[in-house]
Amino acid sequence: MRFALALALAAAPVAAADVPSPGEIVAAAPAAEWVGIAAEDLLVMTLAPDAKGRARRVVIQLMPAPFSQGWVGNIRVLAKAHWWDGTAVTRVQDNYVAQWGDPTEKKALPAGLRHITEADYDATSGDITDADIARLKNETEQQEERAWSLAAARIEPRKAEIASTRNTKAPQGWHERDAYAEWVEVRHGWPLAASGEGMKAIFWPVHCYGMVGVGRNLSPDTGTGAELYTVIGHAPRHLDRNIALVGRVVEGMEHLSSLPRGTGALGVYETAAERTPIVSIRLASELAATERPRLEYLSTDSASFARYVAARANRRDAFFIRPAGGVDVCNMPVPVRRAGAKQ
């Protein structure tokens, strides 16, 4: 799992701490704070077995509205067309990205792909519609996590209206100093950056480790979604708002991050033999029920998530002697686990 429960660097046993570690807080989170990820939001990539014959499966969570839905729609079309079957991981550049797609760059794309414009790299407060607000009034708490907009400016004034129909929770943002944006937070389950205020606020997802984006050629090309990459090093935040982000790896990240680095320019493999073949990429909703990954994430509106972030910003468990007093948006990954793991 990429969300390690302990961070001590010594391999020796670690004494119990008086103050819970971030991992201990996550482990103690009640079942109600975990949000199941819908099968139609999961992409299952099966790589060829490794040199020792072991299976390699990577699971990607697709990004929810209001972000990148044009590309996400294309990705669903490509997956349903089985377009990636027989393609490969073509490029692995150290401290940057692992990228996959059609190495020939000639494979015909399926019908039904949309062209998306650069304007869609961002979302705005206005992207939350009256229909979204109407939906909020009726949804269950778990579904609410998905519909609950990032656009606090639009929701805040109508919160009483929404809350009047049932109990609700205010979205809890978390802000920190950031070199790239006016503010950053993890909300709605995703790491985000933003600028502006009120209805003019602009939000965008950010390039943290494990995030999945859409390869493209030079502007105005924005990519179709057929060429994808994931971040395998320090967050390349300069790519934010310049490339579409469409999801994140939630299981099996190590199968991409530990691949040999390509020796060509940009980490491209110089020979076909070096590439890792992709057997298939499927939406989990197209797999047999027994084959579907069942995953859930810790609600970023939950009390446990707030404690987890505070603990990551101020490590006071046994290993630490000086808490930092802060944490950057890419150093507080949203905890993900197999459903039912700890219940």
Add this chain to the structure above:
Amino acid sequence: MRFALALALAAAPVAAADVPSPGEIVAAAPAAEWVGIAAEDLLVMTLAPDAKGRARRVVIQLMPAPFSQGWVGNIRVLAKAHWWDGTAVTRVQDNYVAQWGDPTEKKALPAGLRHITEADYDATSGDITDADIARLKNETEQQEERAWSLAAARIEPRKAEIASTRNTKAPQGWHERDAYAEWVEVRHGWPLAASGEGMKAIFWPVHCYGMVGVGRNLSPDTGTGAELYTVIGHAPRHLDRNIALVGRVVEGMEHLSSLPRGTGALGVYETAAERTPIVSIRLASELAATERPRLEYLSTDSASFARYVAARANRRDAFFIRPAGGVDVCNMPVPVRRAGAKQ
């Protein structure tokens, strides 16, 4: 090389840009702006050949004064004693660290190791001595890079005195908003964070990708230097000031970052067969001249480095449509190359 010269995500040819990219700025830097790394500051780690019989060599640059010199001294003692020969990479945790040392945890340490206290995780302005200032008056420009203190508070008032003996350059700091510290910059060739002012300022090196640190047990243990790790994921800055940093990988990082992740707790390999054997670790100064890596880095006081940082903070080369207007301290790696590569 970890300092990729181009960042376009498409494998297709990229058109020439009107505005130089960070990599183009580095490539155009004059020879005088490059600083040779002394052989006594380089550690050469030879791993067992990979599954295809290819050699794997990792080169680490040790950190200069005033940082971590107790541990760095221990590391020189351990290397001269050939202590690491026959040890192994014992732990690789995804998005965190690869760690090496004695898997038995029973190997006797050589004589002459010092015990270092937690106070040495930081340096202060006061760590620059009169002797350092005297040395500055006489050194060549290249050597000056090494001696030039981080402690501007102490040097500034005496700059005229130093400059009177020869031409000099003021240290050029670069500050950005940071979630963990009052300010950050890359100076003296290294990524640093700081708090406080004047003679009371405290400085410390930070956990960026590729930085090398000292594994330890619980406080007050600070580690000897026998157990080392390097960062293979997003910067785990919460470790800053809690663990000693002693250097960084400057060549061969991919041989550590692409190792299989361990499946035990904290990424520890569960069987001895999974470990990567370490054939030897030597100071480059102990190798035959023909075996020594000859590396140099772009002076962080140079005009080209200032342009490189500005370009990384405001990408305007052909691939980018929206410059970020900022860059974090771990996303502007100091360029390193083989000596003579571009002259």
